[in-house]
Amino acid sequence: MLPESEITRIAGRCHPPDRSVALESMLEVVDGEARLLDGAGALWQWAPIAELRVDGPLGRLERKVIFPDGTVFLAPGTSDIDAALGRDDSRLHDWERFHPRLIGVIAAAILGAVAVWRFGLPILVAIAVWLTPGTLLRKMDAGTLATIDAVMMEPTTLSDAQQAPVKAIFDDLLAVLGPTDPRFVHNLQFRDAGPQLGPNALALPGGTVVVTDELAKLLVDDPDAMAGILAHELVHVEEAHGLTALYRSLALYVLVALIAGDTGPLLEEALLEGNVLLSLAGSRAAEEEADAGAVPLTRRAGYDPIGLARFMEIIAEEHGGGGGWLSTHPDSHDRAAAIRALAN
């Protein structure tokens, strides 16, 4: 007696290659071969199972079996096409099923998102900062300086005698800062920023610190305050705050675009606005960190850290406190209070 080979039949529809016409048909699997029968049961075509292309299961969608010539057989989503063809690629599908197990997936996704936010992103950004070569940093400084010179600042009007005391304070701070990352080239620049920017200072990622003429004139009798401000800017450089913010906003932008996918109208705008608010929060945190780092640095260089607090209070009186969730800098009153608390 001959051994009876097992025959499995699945009813469905089929499309000839690249044609929209849909025909009733039957898929018959015998001995490792798939046969396509038409509505009347006549053999249409056949192919070894290994030559078929089968799309994995997805939701309740029809299952698609593609023959080598492009003929498509569609089986109902409920049919057991995988068993018939001796395949098993339903692992993803099993995980996706609406099942209590999904609670675990949700928890893992939330945990993962938090981990990316708390650790993944900072690590990625730190690696990018670490990989940034010194020449690039110097070029960035030169480029930024050229741009601000062109659009918002004029050459300094301070005499060498007026610049000298500020330079001396800067050198005192550098002396106690000790050996730092060789990629940073610390140098002090003076610029006339006009009344709009007023008394101000800024740090560029490569180690350039810019002091406005207005600031130097304002603090000509207060070396402690000047030391505090320069120390604050040097901490920005040492902690790579500018570079970190640049990489972070770039990475967040790509992450939101890739992970969120298309969130649909309105939500996408809300997400982008949220991103801006978050970067402002990050900027305020960096300012607080720079203030906190400035206190011990100022003291080690032999200046009184209270000077920075005093300056903050002057600024607060003249320009208002500022701060709040729409500012790049925290409230000046709060900053002064925090510096006083740290200094004592």
Next chain:
Amino acid sequence: MHSYDQEAHEVQFSGRAGEWFGIWIVNLLLTIITFGIYSAWAKVRRNKYFYGNTSIGGRGFDYHATGMQILIGRIIVIAVLIVYNVAAAVFPPLAFLLIFAFVFVLPWLLIRAAKFSARNTSWSNVRFDFDGRYWDAFITFILAPIGVALTLYTTLPLLTRRMNRFIIEGHRLGNRSFSLQVPAGSLYLAFGVALLFSLGMGVLLAVILAVAAGGMFAGLATGEPSPEAVAMIILPIYLVMFLVFFPATILYRAMVRNAVYGGTELQGGHRFASMVHPGRLIWIVISNAVIVVLTVGLMLPWAQIRLQRYLAESTVVIANGSLDQFAGEVQADGRAIGDAFSDIEGFDIGAAGI
């Protein structure tokens, strides 16, 4: 004897929120643990689910791109973005030059993106295709918008028509082409309604804010601007954006969709109809956004299914004869750079194609 045999087929959407939630959350988890790499395969799964569950006359759509194609496109786009940002930081004037050059690359990218999605989309086993001429795209998406801005946006409906015509007439289903005939009047009507809505909402908002701000100005006059006062300056901008500008945009798009579908024909006398109710659509979009935010994103799959179902249910295809008559050839299209760019930069011109 009959010369034609027209039959209306409602577009059906059979996606379910619970089912899509499972697929979505697994997509999300795998994307997170692979540091974003899986997002390319997640996109394929998402499109397969939404296309596969959308059907006309019992025949579904399908999406054929592979995760690897999309991943390679995305890697190239991200690499270019990084190079651009670094170059801009090192030498700011270069950024200007690159943006200028980009203006000439953009039309090409738009065409590539539309071609990639069209060639990887099929309905009832017949593939779509897209073909658009570079200079036509350049005029439509670069020059014409500048011209519209110069006319103080009074010619916006004409630009809308030009863009839709570029997209729709560039598409083919198999060997049949689409055409679009839509009178400017119906688009101007949409524009007028959206404008009236903005004016009405704007006046209403101004009155409310004026009342609310009454107490604030007293505080401002005393000298120090409080954080509340600063918020009072910024808040109206957000309110205008989310309560006036975005709803007006949705209103305009809904009415444009109806007009454009009504004027679209697929070679062979097949016509389309869209009956989106603008008020209903605004309600769905806004309530979706609120619910998604309140549930920290967990209701996003539900919101997506809800929107898709509404759009599908509001669409009808009036086929001229049998749905069996379509045929075409598969065009290979492996380059996903335009597609990846549109994902990352968030624009999508192919959406109106189907």
